[in-house]
Amino acid sequence: MVNAVVYKxxxxxxxxxxxxxxxxxxTLVERKVAGWFQDRHGPNRAGPWGLLQPLADGIKLFFKExxxxxxxxxFLYILGPSLTMLVACLTSAVIPWGPDIVIxxxxxxxxxxxxxxxxxxxFAIVSVGVYGIMIGGWASNNKYSLLGAVRAxxxxxxxxxxxxLSIITIVMMTGSLxxxxxxxxxxxxxxxxWYQPLGFLIFLICxxxxxxxxxxxxxxxxxxxxxxxxxxxxxxxxGFYLFAEYIxxxxxxxxxxxxxxxxxxxxxxxxxxxxxxxxxxxxxxxxFTKITFFGFIFMWVRWTLPRxxxxxxxxxxxxxxxxxxxxxxxxxxxxxLFNL
Amino acid sequence: MEPLTQRSKTVSDKKMTFAEKLYLPAILGGMRITFGHLFKxxxxxxFPEAKRPFAGVYRGRHVLKRDEAGRERCTACGLCAVxxxxxxxxxVAAERKPGEEGLYREEKYAAVYxxxxxxxxxxxxxxxxxxxxxxxxxxxxxxxxxxxxxxxxGKELLVEPxxxxxxxxxxxxxxxxxxxxxxxxxxxxxx
Numbered sequence: 001m002v003n004a005v006v007y008k009x010x011x012x013x014x015x016x017x018x019x020x021x022x023x024x025x026x027t028l029v030e031r032k033v034a035g036w037f038q039d040r041h042g043p044n045r046a047g048p049w050g051l052l053q054p055l056a057d058g059i060k061l062f063f064k065e066x067x068x069x070x071x072x073x074x075f076l077y078i079l080g081p082s083l084t085m086l087v088a089c090l091t092s093a094v095i096p097w098g099p100d101i102v103i104x105x106x107x108x109x110x111x112x113x114x115x116x117x118x119x120x121x122x123f124a125i126v127s128v129g130v131y132g133i134m135i136g137g138w139a140s141n142n143k144y145s146l147l148g149a150v151r152a153x154x155x156x157x158x159x160x161x162x163x164x165l166s167i168i169t170i171v172m173m174t175g176s177l178x179x180x181x182x183x184x185x186x187x188x189x190x191x192x193x194w195y196q197p198l199g200f201l202i203f204l205i206c207x208x209x210x211x212x213x214x215x216x217x218x219x220x221x222x223x224x225x226x227x228x229x230x231x232x233x234x235x236x237x238x239g240f241y242l243f244a245e246y247i248x249x250x251x252x253x254x255x256x257x258x259x260x261x262x263x264x265x266x267x268x269x270x271x272x273x274x275x276x277x278x279x280x281x282x283x284x285x286x287x288f289t290k291i292t293f294f295g296f297i298f299m300w301v302r303w304t305l306p307r308x309x310x311x312x313x314x315x316x317x318x319x320x321x322x323x324x325x326x327x328x329x330x331x332x333x334x335x336x337l338f339n340l
Numbered sequence: 341m342e343p344l345t346q347r348s349k350t351v352s353d354k355k356m357t358f359a360e361k362l363y364l365p366a367i368l369g370g371m372r373i374t375f376g377h378l379f380k381x382x383x384x385x386x387f388p389e390a391k392r393p394f395a396g397v398y399r400g401r402h403v404l405k406r407d408e409a410g411r412e413r414c415t416a417c418g419l420c421a422v423x424x425x426x427x428x429x430x431x432v433a434a435e436r437k438p439g440e441e442g443l444y445r446e447e448k449y450a451a452v453y454x455x456x457x458x459x460x461x462x463x464x465x466x467x468x469x470x471x472x473x474x475x476x477x478x479x480x481x482x483x484x485x486x487x488x489x490x491x492x493x494g495k496e497l498l499v500e501p502x503x504x505x506x507x508x509x510x511x512x513x514x515x516x517x518x519x520x521x522x523x524x525x526x527x528x529x530x531x
Contacts, residue, residue, distance in 0.1 A: 036378045041386070304374040305367060 023246035024054040037303040061239035073139040080136025081240035087129040088247040094118040098284040118179035130156040137229035148228025152219035158317035163206035165325035166199040169332040183263035191262040211248040214302040253294030399462045399477040403508045410502040413474035416450035423469035428459035457491045476510040
C-alpha cells in the first residue's frame, strides 16, 4: 500500500516534470519549425542548435517587471494565469502512458489514475481551463483583454460541443469511458481512426480551437486585440499563459493519440518478446512519437493558415462541425445497432 | 474599356463549390507548399561566422598606399580633392626634410589628409584622378559613430600600415575593366 502511494507520487511528479519539459522545448521547436517553414534557421545562438534558448527565455521572463494595472482586480488578476497553469497540468492524470511495469515482482500501471470516467474527467478539466482565460481577461480591466476573454469563452464553448460529440462515437464503440480500456481495445493496428476518420477530423479541428492555436487563435489575435486576454500581463504571469498553451498542446496530442491512434500500441510490438519494463519503455516511446507527430501538425498548421474571421469561426463550429458530429453519432449508432 | 495594366485579373463572385466550401482541399494544398519549404535552402547568412561576399569592384573605405619601401606615395598634388564631386577631401602639403626620405617618396607630401566620410559618395573619382597610385577604395566598411567628428578620417586611419604583413590589398578591385576605364581619355577628369 505504501509502495503504491510512493509509486503514484513519483509517477505524478515524473509526468508533471515531463509535461513541463516538453512544453519548455516545444517553445524552441515551434520557433525552429517556424524558421524552417520560412526558409530561416530559427534560434541557434544559445547553446548548440539553440538548445539553451528555452532557459534564456525563462530567465528573461522571470526578470521582467511584474506589472499590474492599478485598476485591476488584484486577486482575480493573479488567479487567472495560476488557474490556467493548474488546469493544464491536471489533464495528464488520466492518460495511460504505457503498459504496466514490474518492480520487485509487483506490477504498476503507467497511469496516475485509471478512473472509470476518464474522458469525462478530461472534458471537465478542459472546460475549467476557459475560466483561467476569462478571469484573466476580466480582471485586467482592459477592453482588449475583455474582448479576448469573451472570444475565448464563446469559442471554447462552441467547439467543446462538437468535440464531445465526436468522442461519443468512441465511447459507443468501446463501451467504456476509461482511457485505459479505450487504449486496450486498440491493440496492434486496430486503431480507432480507421473506424472513425470523420470523428478524428472533427476532434482534431476542435483541438486547435480548444488550445487557442492558429488558425483559431482569436482570443490572442495580436493584429486586432493587441495581445487579447493577456494584454496586461507581464513577467512570469504572461509566461504561465504562454506555457500553458504548450502544455495543452502536448496533452491534447496525447489525448488524440490515446483515443484515435491506439495510444501506446504499435503493430508487432507485443510479438517482439521484450521483458515487461523494456516493453513499457518502448511503448511509451511509441506514444511519445505519436504525440510529437501531433505537435508537429499543430505547428505546421499554425505556420500555414491565416487566422479565421470571427464569424467564420462560429459558422464552422455550429453549422459544419456540430451537424457533422451528430451525423457521425447517428451513423455509428445505426451500424452498432444492426451489427453491420 | 482598356485595362490599366497587363496584370489585372478578373474577379468573380461566383458561389463556392462544395469542395471549396469544405476548405480542406485548399488547406491541404497550403500545407503541402509549406512542407516543401522545410527542405529548401535557408536564405539566412550566419553573419559573424559567414559574411556575404562583396562584389570585386566594391567601393568602400579609402586607403592611402605606401610603396614597396614603406614610403607614403601621396604627394599632396590635390588632384583627388579637385576630382571629388562631394568635396570631401582636404589636404595640407608640406616639404620633406632631409632624413625623412624613408617616410615620404617625393619631396612634397601631405602633412594633413582628411576625408569626410559623411560627405564622401564613394564614387571612386579620387582613385582615378590620382597620378601616383596613392589612394584606392577598398572593400572595407566605414564604421558607425555617435558623433560627426569621428567621421572625418585623418591620416592615422587612411594610411596603410608600413608592416608588409598588414598592407591593405587593393588588387581585387583593379580588374582589367576598371583599369581600362581609368585609362579612358573620353572621361574629362582623366585628361
